[in-house]
Amino acid sequence: MSMQQQIHSKLADAIVCKHLNVVNESHMHSRGEESHFKVVIVSETFLGKRLLPRHRFINEVLKDELANHIHALSIHAYTPDEYSEKNGQTPDSPSCLGGSKFDN
Numbered sequence: 001m002s003m004q005q006q007i008h009s010k011l012a013d014a015i016v017c018k019h020l021n022v023v024n025e026s027h028m029h030s031r032g033e034e035s036h037f038k039v040v041i042v043s044e045t046f047l048g049k050r051l052l053p054r055h056r057f058i059n060e061v062l063k064d065e066l067a068n069h070i071h072a073l074s075i076h077a078y079t080p081d082e083y084s085e086k087n088g089q090t091p092d093s094p095s096c097l098g099g100s101k102f103d104n
Contacts, residue, residue, distance in 0.1 A: 003069055004024045004034060004037065007037060007039065007062060007065060008022040011041060011058065011062070014061045015043050016043060016045060017041055017042060018042040018044070018080050019041070020039075020040070021038075021040040022037060022039050023037065023040075025037060035070060035071040036073075037074070038090075039075050042077075042080055042082075051077070054075075054077040055077065058075055059073075076091070
C-alpha cells in the first residue's frame with residue numbers, strides 16, 4: 001500500500017468524512033519520494049472545534065507516519081459549512097524549505 005493510500009485509509013477509519021482527499025505533493029520537492037502530502041478533510045467531527053484541536057487529532061491518527069515517513073503534511077480540516085463557504089477551494093501548500101529529517 002502506498003503512503004498516500006495508507007494516510008487515506010487511516011483517516012477514513014478514524015473520522016466520518018463528508019469529503020477526504022489526500023494529495024501526494026512529493027513531486028514538487030527535491031526528494032520526489034512519498035514524503036509530502038496535503039490532506040483536505042471535511043467532517044462534522046470538527047463542529048465546535050478550533051483549528052489546533054482538529055490538527056492535533058489528525059496528527060494523532062497519523063503519528064507513526066509523521067514520525068517515520070512524512071516530511072511535510074499540509075492539513076485543511078473543515079466542517080461541511082466551512083468547506084461549502086470556500087466553494088471547495090483550498091489554499092496551495094507552501095513551498096518546502098528542506099531540512100528533512102531523512103537527509104543524511
